Amino acid sequence: MDTNKVLYISQEITPYLPDSHMSVLSQKLPQGIQEKGNEVRTFMPKYGCIKERRNQLHEVIRLSGLNIVIDDSDHPLIIKVATLQPARMQVYFIDNEDYFLRGQTAKDLEIRLSPEDNDERIMFYVRGVVETVKKLRWDPTLVHCSGWVSALAPIYLKKVYAEDPAFQNTKIVYSLFDEKFEGTLDERMLEKLKLEGFTDEDLASIAGAPVDWKALNKLAIDYSDGIVQASPEIDPELKEYIEKSGKKFLPYPGDENYVDKYADFYAQL
Numbered sequence: 172m173d174t175n176k177v178l179y180i181s182q183e184i185t186p187y188l189p190d191s192h193m194s195v196l197s198q199k200l201p202q203g204i205q206e207k208g209n210e211v212r213t214f215m216p217k218y219g220c221i222k223e224r225r226n227q228l229h230e231v232i233r234l235s236g237l238n239i240v241i242d243d244s245d246h247p248l249i250i251k252v253a254t255l256q257p258a259r260m261q262v263y264f265i266d267n268e269d270y271f272l273r274g275q276t277a278k279d280l281e282i283r284l285s286p287e288d289n290d291e292r293i294m295f296y297v298r299g300v301v302e303t304v305k306k307l308r309w310d311p312t313l314v315h316c317s318g319w320v321s322a323l324a325p326i327y328l329k330k331v332y333a334e335d336p337a338f339q340n341t342k343i344v345y346s347l348f349d350e351k352f353e354g355t356l357d358e359r360m361l362e363k364l365k366l367e368g369f370t371d372e373d374l375a376s377i378a379g380a381p382v383d384w385k386a387l388n389k390l391a392i393d394y395s396d397g398i399v400q401a402s403p404e405i406d407p408e409l410k411e412y413i414e415k416s417g418k419k420f421l422p423y424p425g426d427e428n429y430v431d432k433y434a435d436f437y438a439q440l
Contacts, residue, residue, distance in 0.1 A: 317345075
């Protein structure tokens with residue numbers, strides 16, 4: 172397929188967060204794909220530990236102001252943006268006072284500081300990205316989701332936004348990392364997702380038990396067109412699940428020439 176417009180929905184990106192395998196890849200890969208002549212839009216959560224003045228973030232008023240309803244409660248969507256130099260690549264940030272703390276002194280992320288809200292936090296993040304892309308009137312040909320914080324994006328795009336002209340012909344790639352979260356998400360998560368318009372059939376793979384890290388990743392795999400092993404090692408059960416799914420799969424591409432390998436993988440979808 173022609174992947175001339177690529178949307179990246181990322182869990183973390185350097186230099187806004189400390190270097191990690193995930194944060195570095197989530198910066199270098201979009202930059203490399205952009206340098207190949209593609210249009211790129213990149214999103215991440217505006218975690219409270221990200222300093223706005225230091226990183227030159229500013230609010231985009233024309234994109235902010237929408238209220239997103241999660242579990243029958245309104246949550247204002249605030250969009251901020253920064254530009255990565257020297258690539259001149261814009262990074263959009265999804266912000267909200269309910270899910271992303273303001274002025275916190277802790278260096279850790281809300282996904283670990285207040286995990287009891289993670290189900291709603293990732294629902295808000297994904298919907299915030301999609302609604303913002305629609306406001307931009309920019310129709311991606313491919314959406315690449317990285318990390319479990321983005322894991323609900325595939326099912327939202329394939330179900331809730333399936334008839335939306337902006338995403339009707341979009342292919343979805345999910346990068347599976349070895350990062351896990353402890354415990355399970357809120358026991359009412361399925362109930363909240365049904366309020367979003369999902370059916371029992373849509374959510375069958377995560378029904379019957381609280382949603383843990385493996386279940387959430389399986390849901391992402393179910394609704395993606397291609398899967399990437401983004402860490403040298405991933406959970407064996409999930410790797411077997413990918414193989415059984417029959418989806419296009421890119422094994423760990425290594426640390427050299429990986430932009431070309433990702434670009435080739437995109438072209439196969």
